[in-house]
Amino acid sequence: MTLREIIKIKSLSASLGGRNILSDISFNVYDKEITVILGRSGAGKSVLLKHLLGLMDIQEGEVVIFGKDIAEMQEEEQKRLYFQMGVFYQNGGLLNALTVGENIALPLEQNSNLSHELIDHIVWSKLKLVNLLNAYYLYPSQLSGGMLKRAALARAIVMDPLLLFCDEPGAGLDPISLVSLDKLILNLREQLGMSIVVVTHEVSSIFRIADRIVFIDSGQVVFQGTLEEALQAQNKQVKNYFDTAK
Ligand SMILES: Nc1ncnc2c1ncn2[C@@H]1O[C@H](COP(=O)(O)OP(=O)(O)OP(=O)(O)O)[C@@H](O)[C@H]1O
Ligand SMILES: [Mg+2]
Structure with a gap:
C-alpha cells in the first residue's frame, strides 16, 4: 500500500525574538x-504546530497541506x-460563559449556514461520539478534567475535519482517563478516517496510538x-527517551 502525504514539510526554519527556534525541519x-511529535519541553513542538495551523507565517521552507503550499494560498x-x-488545545479552550452544547455548536454557528436544528443534531452526535451526552447542558466549570478534554475534542471535530491536531491532549489526566482519551483518538481515525497529529509527552500513549x-x-x-523503528533506533535521544519509560 502506498502512503499518501497529507502534509509535506520541507526545510522549515523559523527564528523568533532573534533566536533560531526551528531548523531545517522536513517530514511528512x-x-x-x-503521527506523534515528541521532544522535551522547549524543543519547538508547539511552534511547529503553529506553523502548520497558519498561526505563524512561514519564514523559510515549505508547508504543503492537501497538495497546496500554504504560503501561496489566497486568504479565502x-x-x-x-x-x-x-x-484540540492543551487547556481545552472552551468558553466558560457557554454550556458545553453551546461551545461545541459555536464553530458551526459561526462558519456555516446550517439551521439551529441541524447544528443541534450534529452537536448531540459529537457528544455521543466522545461519550459525553450528559454534559450537553453543563458549563465547563462543572466538568472534570477528563470530561473537559472530551468536550474540547468534540468541539475540535464538530466541522468533521480531515486533519486533527492535538497539542498535549492527555496532560494532567489520570492513567485511566488517558487510556479512554487514546481510545477516542484511535476511534476518530478508524471510524471517521481522520489523519491526526499529536504532540505528547506520555510514553504510554505513544505505545497505544x-x-x-x-x-x-x-x-x-x-x-x-x-x-517499531523508533524502538530499534540507535539515536541517543530517542533511546534515552524510551529507556526512561521502561
Ligand atoms: N512567540 C514566541 N516568541 C519568541 N519565542 C517563542 C515564541 N513562542 C515560543 N518561543 C520559544 O520557542 C521555543 C520552543 O517553544 P515551544 O512552545 O514550541 O516548545 P514546546 O516544544 O512546545 O515545549 P512544551 O513541551 O513545554 O510545550 C522556546 O524556547 C520558546 O521560548
Ligand atoms: Mg508545547
Whole structure:
C-alpha cells in the first residue's frame, strides 16, 4: 500500500525574538495515520504546530497541506483549508460563559449556514461520539478534567475535519482517563478516517496510538520513523527517551 502525504514539510526554519527556534525541519504526515511529535519541553513542538495551523507565517521552507503550499494560498483558500483542520488545545479552550452544547455548536454557528436544528443534531452526535451526552447542558466549570478534554475534542471535530491536531491532549489526566482519551483518538481515525497529529509527552500513549514518530530536539528533527523503528533506533535521544519509560 502506498502512503499518501497529507502534509509535506520541507526545510522549515523559523527564528523568533532573534533566536533560531526551528531548523531545517522536513517530514511528512500520511493519510489516516497518527503521527506523534515528541521532544522535551522547549524543543519547538508547539511552534511547529503553529506553523502548520497558519498561526505563524512561514519564514523559510515549505508547508504543503492537501497538495497546496500554504504560503501561496489566497486568504479565502486558506480559510477553507483551515475548516478542514480541527485543533484540540492543551487547556481545552472552551468558553466558560457557554454550556458545553453551546461551545461545541459555536464553530458551526459561526462558519456555516446550517439551521439551529441541524447544528443541534450534529452537536448531540459529537457528544455521543466522545461519550459525553450528559454534559450537553453543563458549563465547563462543572466538568472534570477528563470530561473537559472530551468536550474540547468534540468541539475540535464538530466541522468533521480531515486533519486533527492535538497539542498535549492527555496532560494532567489520570492513567485511566488517558487510556479512554487514546481510545477516542484511535476511534476518530478508524471510524471517521481522520489523519491526526499529536504532540505528547506520555510514553504510554505513544505505545497505544502512534503509527509514526517525529522526534524534535532544539528545533531539529533528530529521528523520524514508525513506532517499531523508533524502538530499534540507535539515536541517543530517542533511546534515552524510551529507556526512561521502561
Ligand atoms: N512567540 C514566541 N516568541 C519568541 N519565542 C517563542 C515564541 N513562542 C515560543 N518561543 C520559544 O520557542 C521555543 C520552543 O517553544 P515551544 O512552545 O514550541 O516548545 P514546546 O516544544 O512546545 O515545549 P512544551 O513541551 O513545554 O510545550 C522556546 O524556547 C520558546 O521560548
Ligand atoms: Mg508545547
